[in-house]
Amino acid sequence: MNILVYSGDGTSRTSLIHTVNSLRSLVGQHYDVMKIDEKGLLTEPWEESTSLLVIPGGKDLPYVRDLNGPVNDKIRSYVHSGGRFFGICAGAYYGADRITFERGSPLEVLGSRELKFYPGECRGGVYPGFVYESESGANAVGLQLNRDLLALDQPGLDELKVYFNGGGYFVDADKYPGTQTLAWYKNEPGQIDADIPGNKAAMVACQFGKGLAVLTGVHPEYDATHLDPRNPEYGPQPNVVTRLLEKEGERRIFLRSVLAKMGLNITQPEPTNAVAVLPPGAIQGVPAITPLYLASIHPSYTAQLTRSLTGLASADSQIQEANDTFQLVPSPQHPVPAHSPVVTETEEGEGEEKVTKNIILCPSEPPSSALTPEFDMRLFFGHLQQIRQQAQDPQNPFRGGYKFGNSLLYGQVVTSTQTMLDKNFGLCQQLPDGFVCNATIQVSGRGRGRNSWISPPGCLQFSMVLRHPVQAAHASAVFVQYLVALAVVEGVCSLPGYEDVPLRLKWPNDIYAEAPLEHPSQAQAGVKPKMIKIGGVLVNSNFSGSEFLLVIGCGVNTTNPNPTTSINHLIRYHNRITGKDLALFTQESLLAQILLKFEQLHEQFLGGNGRGFAQFEEMYYKRWLHSDALVTLTTMTPHRRVRIKGVTLDYGLLKTVAVDDQGRDIIGEEYRLQPDGNSFDMLKGLISLKA
Numbered sequence: 001m002n003i004l005v006y007s008g009d010g011t012s013r014t015s016l017i018h019t020v021n022s023l024r025s026l027v028g029q030h031y032d033v034m035k036i037d038e039k040g041l042l043t044e045p046w047e048e049s050t051s052l053l054v055i056p057g058g059k060d061l062p063y064v065r066d067l068n069g070p071v072n073d074k075i076r077s078y079v080h081s082g083g084r085f086f087g088i089c090a091g092a093y094y095g096a097d098r099i100t101f102e103r104g105s106p107l108e109v110l111g112s113r114e115l116k117f118y119p120g121e122c123r124g125g126v127y128p129g130f131v132y133e134s135e136s137g138a139n140a141v142g143l144q145l146n147r148d149l150l151a152l153d154q155p156g157l158d159e160l161k162v163y164f165n166g167g168g169y170f171v172d173a174d175k176y177p178g179t180q181t182l183a184w185y186k187n188e189p190g191q192i193d194a195d196i197p198g199n200k201a202a203m204v205a206c207q208f209g210k211g212l213a214v215l216t217g218v219h220p221e222y223d224a225t226h227l228d229p230r231n232p233e234y235g236p237q238p239n240v241v242t243r244l245l246e247k248e249g250e251r252r253i254f255l256r257s258v259l260a261k262m263g264l265n266i267t268q269p270e271p272t273n274a275v276a277v278l279p280p281g282a283i284q285g286v287p288a289i290t291p292l293y294l295a296s297i298h299p300s301y302t303a304q305l306t307r308s309l310t311g312l313a314s315a316d317s318q319i320q321e322a323n324d325t326f327q328l329v330p331s332p333q334h335p336v337p338a339h340s341p342v343v344t345e346t347e348e349g350e351g352e353e354k355v356t357k358n359i360i361l362c363p364s365e366p367p368s369s370a371l372t373p374e375f376d377m378r379l380f381f382g383h384l385q386q387i388r389q390q391a392q393d394p395q396n397p398f399r400g401g402y403k404f405g406n407s408l409l410y411g412q413v414v415t416s417t418q419t420m421l422d423k424n425f426g427l428c429q430q431l432p433d434g435f436v437c438n439a440t441i442q443v444s445g446r447g448r449g450r451n452s453w454i455s456p457p458g459c460l461q462f463s464m465v466l467r468h469p470v471q472a473a474h475a476s477a478v479f480v481q482y483l484v485a486l487a488v489v490e491g492v493c494s495l496p497g498y499e500d501v502p503l504r505l506k507w508p509n510d511i512y513a514e515a516p517l518e519h520p521s522q523a524q525a526g527v528k529p530k531m532i533k534i535g536g537v538l539v540n541s542n543f544s545g546s547e548f549l550l551v552i553g554c555g556v557n558t559t560n561p562n563p564t565t566s567i568n569h570l571i572r573y574h575n576r577i578t579g580k581d582l583a584l585f586t587q588e589s590l591l592a593q594i595l596l597k598f599e600q601l602h603e604q605f606l607g608g609n610g611r612g613f614a615q616f617e618e619m620y621y622k623r624w625l626h627s628d629a630l631v632t633l634t635t636m637t638p639h640r641r642v643r644i645k646g647v648t649l650d651y652g653l654l655k656t657v658a659v660d661d662q663g664r665d666i667i668g669e670e671y672r673l674q675p676d677g678n679s680f681d682m683l684k685g686l687i688s689l690k691a
Contacts, residue, residue, distance in 0.1 A: 001051040003027065003264075006091070007035035010062025011055075012133075015088065015219065019056045022221040024443075026256055029457070030265040038066040041074065045634075052084045052264060055091030057165070057219060059132070060101070060109060063094045072114040080209030084262045085117060089167045092215035095206075096122035101168065102130065117206045117213035119176050124168025124217060126185060126192050126200065135233035138165045140243040141218060142186035143202055143254075149180055150257040159186065160250040161243055163224070167217030173201035180205045182214070182258065205261060212262055220255045224248045289443075291329070291336055291358040292411040295366035297381045301407050301432075302363055308430040309359070318356070323423035324415075329360040332367050336360065357420070359409070374412050374440040380405075380588040387596050404434035404464065405595040414439040417463040418553035422540040428551065429544060431465045434599070438462035438591065458560030460587050464595070466550040466602070470543075474612040475605050477541060477548045478652040478675065481509040482613070482620065483605060484537045487598035488556055489623050491590070492567060494597070497582050501570050504531070505624040507647070507654055508675030511535030511556055512625060515565050516573035531625065532565045558590050614649050621646065630659065633671060642671055 005019050016035070023033045031051055040046065053075065055063065067075075079085050087095035093109075096118040101109040102125060129137035141164040145152065169192075173181050184199035185191065191200070203216040224244035227234075234240045244251070256266055296302040309328060312319045317328040329336055339356035360367070366377035384405050414420065417437040421428050439461055468477050488511050489503045502514035514529035535556030542549045557566035568584045575582055585593075601616070608615045621627060626644045633640045633656075642656035643665060651674075658669035 001031050002046070002049050003031045003033045003052045003054065004036045004041075004046060004050050005033065005054045005056060006037070006041070006063075008037040008062070008066055010059040010066070010090070012058040012090075015057035015221070018219070018223055018226065019054060019088065019221045021226070022223060022255060023054070023259075026252075026259060026266055027264050028443075038071060041067070041071045043634075047074065047078045047081075047083065050078070050083065052086060052262065053078065054086040055088070055094060056221070057089035057091065057167075060090045060093045060099060060113075063090065064113070067094075068114055076115060076208075079117065079211035079213055082210040084211060084264075085115075085208075085213040086262070087117070087213065087215040088221060089165070089217060089219060092118075092217055093122045093124070093168055095213055095215045096120065096168075096170070098122075099168075101125065101166075107132075115213075117208050118170055118173075118179065118204055118215055119206075120173070121171040122168040122215070122217070123171050124192065125166040126169050126202075126217060127164060127190055128192075130166035135165070135231060135240075138163065138234065138240050140164070140240045142188060143183045143218065144186050144199060145183050145254065146181060149182055149205070150254070150261060152253065152257050154250070154253050157250055157253060160254055161247045162251055162254075163219040163222035163227075163240070163244060164217075165219065167202075167219070169200035169202060169217055170204045170215070173204050176206075178207035182261070183216075183218075183254075185217075203258070214258060214262055216258075220251060220258060222251075224251070289355055289357065289414060290412045291360050292326075292409050292414070292437075293332070293360050293362055293367045293372060293377065294407070294409050295362040295377050295381075296407040297384065297405070299364050302361065305407055305432065305435075306361055306363065309427075312426065312430060319427060321424035321427050324354065324420060325356040326427070327356050327358045329358055330363075332360055332362060332371060334360075354415075357411075357414075372410060372412065375410055375438065375587055377408060377410055379586070380408065380592060383589050384592040384595070387592055391596060391600070402596070402599060403432070404599040405436050405592065407432060407435050409435070409437040411439050413441045413443065415444045416442050417461060418538060418540070418551060419444065421463050421465060422551040425542060425549075428465060428542075428549060433465060433467045434595075435465040436462055436591075436595065437464070440587075458558060458566060459555055460558040460590055461553075461555040462591060463551055463553040466548075466552055467544070468548040468550055469606070470546055470548060472606055474610045476612070476651055477539075477550065479605065479613045480550060480552065480602070481537050481539045481675070482647075482652060483601045483616070484539070484552055484554055484594075484598055485509050485511055485535075486616065486620055486623065487594050487601055488535055488537075488554065490601075490619070491593035491597040492585075493623075495593075497580060498571075500578075501567070501574055501582075502529070503534075503567070503570070503623070505620065506533070507624065507626055507644075508652070509537040509539075511537075513565055513567075513570055516570065534565055534567070554594070556590070556594075558585055558587055612649060613647075613652070617646075617649075630663065631656070633673075640671070648672060 003023055005016065007016055020033055085095065093099045093101065094113055095115045096113060097116045098112045098121050099109060100121055100123040127139050127141065131137050140161045142159060142161055144159055147158060169185060173179055181201045181204055183203040185202045187199060202218050206213045224241055225248060227241045229237055229239060229241035260266055313328055319326040327337060336358050341355045366381060369376045388402050417439050421437055442461055468480065485505050489505060492498050493501055493503055504512045506512045510533055512531050513534045515532045517527060517529055538553040540551045559568050560566040571582050571584055604615065605612065629644045631642060631644060633642055641659050643659050645655040645657055647653065648655055653672040653674060656671045658666040660666055
C-alpha cells in the first residue's frame, strides 16, 4: 500500500522533505511513501492502493487553483469510502470548511473550501510574524496533548514543543459532532484572539463518512535534527531550533501516536528516552548506508572488473559519477573509510544529502557471511553453479556460456540498486553484461513513475545490466520487462512440484499472487482468493554504440513474514493444503533461479529463428491475469469499455477491442495501449494515461 504526499505547486519544499522523511522513518517498512502532483491525483487510479493522502504545508491558494473540482471530488470520495487524509498547516486550512488567514494584512486569504473535512473555520496565523518562504516567523510552540485519544505510551507526556510557522486553529472545535481535538495550543503571549477563553484547538481528527481526516496547524513532521540552528532567520541561540531539539524525542512519540490514531502500521517501538541529536545526513529510524561488496563466481572476473573500475578512479581511488561518488577499497582486510555527507540538488530543486559509497573489492573469494549476514554471496554463487549444471544440455550447450550473476555487488543497506547503476552512466558502461547489484534494504528504492520506498525485510531486490542489440528488429527491447516478470514466475513454477504455486503476471510488469484464504472452508464455499502484488519490474534504457544498455530492476517478496504475502508464504500454504513438503526459497536461491531463467528466455528471444516474443505467447498467457477481462479506458472522453485480447508481437502493446452494452465485441473498433504510457488498475478495471 502507498502513502501519497502532495508535491504540486504551492507546497513548501521544506515541509515536503520533512513530511516524506518522517513518514519513511516511522512507517516506511509497511508503506511506499511517494510524491504525487495534481495530474497524478486526477488521472491515476490511486485510491484503492493508498492508505494515506497527505497535503503538507505551503500556500493554500495554489491548492485551490489546481485541485478544485474533479480532484477534490476524488479526494472526498476516497476519504468518505474509508480513506485517510492528513492536512498540515496550509493543508489543514485547505481541509476546513472555510479559511481566515491574516485578516486585514497584505497576506489576507478568506473564503470557503471544497474538502470540508472540518465543518468549521480554520483561523490563523495563531502567532504573528509569518513570512512566506522564510523562517523568520518560525516558532517552537507549546502543545497540550489529549492523552486519552492519542494513547500515548510514555508516562508524563502531556505537553511538548513543535515547529510552527503560520498555522491556524480550529474555531469551536468542541461543537462539531464527529470532531475530536487531539492537541491544543498552550496559552502563550501574542496569540490571535487572545480574548477568547480556553485553549485553541491545534490538531483535530474529523470523521468523514467511513474515513478519517487529521488536520494540524502545527508541523509535527519537522525533525529538529535536520534544522540548522545557525540560520540567522531563527535568531541568536538559544533559538527555535535549540528549543525544539530539547523535545525531539517526544515529538516523534507524538507523531507516532497520530499516525497510529489514523490506523497506520508503525515500523518499530519508540524508546521512552529522548532521541539523541543525529549527525547531518542521518534520518531517525532509517538505517545507515553500509559498504558494498564486489565479488564474482571466479576470481578472474573480479580481476577484470577491478581493472575497469580502477581506470575510472582518481589517484585517491574515488570514482566521481553523475549521481554518486564511490570509494574503492582493495579488500575486506583494508580499513573502510568514513565519509561525511554532502548536499546536492535534486531534479526537483530539493536539497538532498549524499554520502560517498564504499565498494570493497573481494579479489580472491566472496566475503564471509559474517560481513554480509543477510545475504551469503558464497552460497549464491554455489547455487548458481549448481542449477547451471543441472540446466546444461550437452547436445545444445548454452551459446557463449552463462554470464548473468557472474559478478555481484551487494550491500546490506543501500540507497537504490537501480539508481546506482542507471544514474551513473559512466560506471554502468564499464560493467559486464549480466552484472547484478542487490541489497537487503533500500532506503530510496525506485519503481515506475514516482514510486519510491524504504524496502521491507524479506524482499529480494536487485538490478542488472543487459546489453540488448539494437539491430534485433524481431526482438524489441520493450519485451524485456515482460521476460523478466515471466522469469520470476517461471523461475519458481517451472521447478518440479512447484507448478501450482499461484503466481501470476499483471500487464505490463508486475508479479501478483493469489493470497492464501484464511480458512480452507472458504474455497469449498466458492470464495475466490484476493489478488495481491508481490513484485514488480522496472527497465531503464540508454543507447551505447549499437546496443541498448538496459538497467533492469526487480523486487519480489520472498521471505517476508505475515501479514505480507510472499513466495514462501504461498509455498507454506500450498504445502498445508496439498500435503506436500516443498522447500522454501532463500534470497540466494531465488535470485539464482530468476537469473538463470531470464538468461535462458533472453537468449531464446534473440534467437528462435526470428520469432521474437511469439515463441513465449502460450507461456505468457498461461500466467497472466487478463485474458478476456473487461476494463474501462479512462483516457477517452467519454470513457470506453473494452475487452483485453493480448499483446501485439511487434511492440508489446496491449490489444483491446470495444464492447457494447451487452459485453459483445464491436468488430473493427480496436485500441492498442503502450506499456509505459498507461497505468492499469486491475482491481478496478481501469486503464488511465500515466501522468
